[in-house]
Amino acid sequence: EAQVTQNPRYLITVTGKKLTVTCSQNMNHEYMSWYRQDPGLGLRQIYYSMNVEVTDKGDVPEGYKVSRKEKRNFPLILESPSPNQTSLYFCASSYSAGTSYEQYFGPGTRLTVT
Amino acid sequence: AQTVTQSQPEMSVQEAETVTLSCTYDTSESDYYLFWYKQPPSRQMILVIRQEAYKQQNATENRFSVNFQKAAKSFSLKISDSQLGDAAMYFCAYRNHYTGANSKLTFGKGITLSVRP
Numbered sequence: 378e379a380q381v382t383q384n385p386r387y388l389i390t391v392t393g394k395k396l397t398v399t400c401s402q403n404m405n406h407e408y409m410s411w412y413r414q415d416p417g418l419g420l421r422q423i424y425y426s427m428n429v430e431v432t433d434k435g436d437v438p439e440g441y442k443v444s445r446k447e448k449r450n451f452p453l454i455l456e457s458p459s460p461n462q463t464s465l466y467f468c469a470s471s472y473s474a475g476t477s478y479e480q481y482f483g484p485g486t487r488l489t490v491t
Numbered sequence: 492a493q494t495v496t497q498s499q500p501e502m503s504v505q506e507a508e509t510v511t512l513s514c515t516y517d518t519s520e521s522d523y524y525l526f527w528y529k530q531p532p533s534r535q536m537i538l539v540i541r542q543e544a545y546k547q548q549n550a551t552e553n554r555f556s557v558n559f560q561k562a563a564k565s566f567s568l569k570i571s572d573s574q575l576g577d578a579a580m581y582f583c584a585y586r587n588h589y590t591g592a593n594s595k596l597t598f599g600k601g602i603t604l605s606v607r608p
Binding site for chain 2: 408410412417418419420421422425427433435436465467469471473474479480482484485487
């Protein structure tokens with residue numbers, strides 16, 4: 378089954394404790410992206426990757442890091458989480474960038490930072 | 492920068508009736524895509540319908556259709572014969588058409604649709 382998976386689905390952590398949210402897709406997609414969803418703000422892009430070893434900032438990259446060492450994986454790293462990073466996070470992928478190809482979303486990760 | 496505006500935070504519809512969700516956007520580009528996504532309580536983002544800006548014909552997917560007014564930069568979603576399973580948050584989204592560039596989706600704030608039995 379074609380899908381985007383994220384882990385963990387739920388995470389409660391404390392300020393400053395490094396964490397990683399994994400994202401993996403099994404569709405051989407080149408383009409991958411991370412979004413955060415906050416009430417009243419919709420979804421906003423954090424980082425994106427055009428292909429292996431090619432990543433760039435989105436609209437709200439502060440406090441986040443990413444890497445793309447393999448085509449299928451695109452982890453989101455919070456090296457020192459803060460309460461304002463409490464949010465719902467989505468990973469998405471598509472076959473290629475800048476095309477009509479549909480973006481497939483993961484199931485979301487609910488992160489709470491206390 | 493592109494912006495997407497959904498001015499109605501909530502709407503309600505009677506089961507079997509028709510409801511229209513509004514969306515406007517702002518862009519200086521001529522070639523782009525517009526989408527409606529559904530987010531049920533499970534939080535999964537589900538693509539409902541897609542419209543290419545170069546197509547004059549409005550997209551239709553079963554009970555879902557759009558009214559795309561390019562000059563007015565308006566993109567509304569019509570849900571016919573509303574069902575209880577249509578209750579969800581709906582997001583309007585925009586994406587540029589640039590080959591080889593960031594395929595970022597720009598989302599509106601969303602609208603919560605409730606369906607009354």
